[in-house]
Amino acid sequence: MNANRQLLAGLALARGDIDRAAEHRDDIQWLSDSWAHADTRVLELINGTVELGQSASSAIAWLSPTDVTQADWTDLFFLGKVDAVAHFAVASPLEAPDAEALLARSGLREIGSTLSDAEAGLLTTAVALANWHATHRRCPRCGTPTESISAGWARRCPADESLHFPRTDPAVIALVVDADDRALLGRQVAWPEHFFSTLAGFVEAGESAEAAVRREVFEESGVEVDDVTYLGSQPWPFPASLMLGYHARAVPGSEIRVDGTEIAEAYWYSREELVTACKSGEVRLPSSVSIARRLIERWFGSELPGEWSRP
Ligand SMILES: [Zn+2]
Structure with missing residues (x-):
């Protein structure tokens, strides 16, 4: 297998x-x-x-x-x-x-x-x-305050009877590897120094999840990917995401060019390089509650120490 x-x-x-x-x-x-x-x-x-x-x-x-x-x-x-x-x-x-x-x-x-x-x-x-x-206290059609119904699983507009259901926004997150099986990790502009993770982004209207992986990774890092494989999902209600986890392979020869607006820096890490960077404090990884951490550990081949997480 x-x-x-x-x-x-x-x-x-x-x-x-x-x-x-x-x-x-x-x-x-x-x-x-x-x-x-x-x-x-x-x-x-x-x-x-x-x-x-x-x-x-x-x-x-x-x-x-x-x-x-x-x-x-x-x-x-x-x-x-x-x-x-x-x-x-x-x-x-x-x-x-x-x-x-x-x-x-x-x-x-x-x-x-x-x-x-x-x-x-x-x-x-x-x-x-x-x-x-x-x-979501008001009706998106007419602005009337809505009421919670079905034990909190929907809201109803008393003016036009329209029903509204809890929203879930699909987002993709991918561990990308290159031909040497190195992992692509990046730091978002908004994050403190040393915080690195896998690349992620929201699925856009009219887009498949696989296409979103290819688009987001390319937009953020300049790396072209193919062979996008689905690995699992978990709810991430901060405030309303469903994270869809992927493994993806970089097209040979594609080079890192970060966008600078969402991603400040991104690098390829071999397993040895990641260990060295985590030990020195150069890299801090997402916490074990996140799918990102699990994608990294799955690629690495084992769990990584808790003290390598972001504080
Ligand atoms: Zn209404």
Whole structure:
């Protein structure tokens, strides 16, 4: 079997094997019975962060519905069922900064790779829904404020009855190799010195994901690629992406010419060169919650030390 075609497994935010139980989203009776049930668990999201749990079985501090009062939140979502227990999330507006209160809380980027499979799925879903609701309060057709329906899985315009669903933006990310199996890593203009990653970008309207890989890599680095192979995906709700991971091969002879607007610098790294650069601090890699880190490790052939991540 060709190693280049081996898929990525166990991506940090793609592990959530939760039962989304979509059949209950419009069942008001079932939802209110569940909300009254003593076993039901509620996740409280404030500015996209959760309070960390104290129990060995749970990294998230789950609440009972009786612990949350309506004054505490703006949006309520039914996330699904885990072991037949209903799980909900309540979210407060994104503009509710209480610096003191946020100190004791963590975001999905920080804890995503340490959560259990189920909690990773539940938190990723809650963050994605919260981000969408917070920025889509009005009807895109007529501007009327919309209302949340289907337990948070849609919004409806009361003026023209139009329905609106949570948005997910496909983005591609690719580890590109050259003829010597060196990996192409670049630093975005907006990133601090030494932060390097694989190249990525959004899929444009009317474009296939594979074409987006070829276009983005060429635009950002000047490198032409062919043989684009899909490896796996994970949700990346910051605020609304679905990352599609690829392995791609550079066309022989194509040279690096960074665009200077999105990518400040990019280089080819052999495995030995990457180790040397990481050890010296010359290169810092994306964290283990990202698909970029997993693409790099898949190419490298093993996990890389946590201390080589960005702080
Ligand atoms: Zn409308």
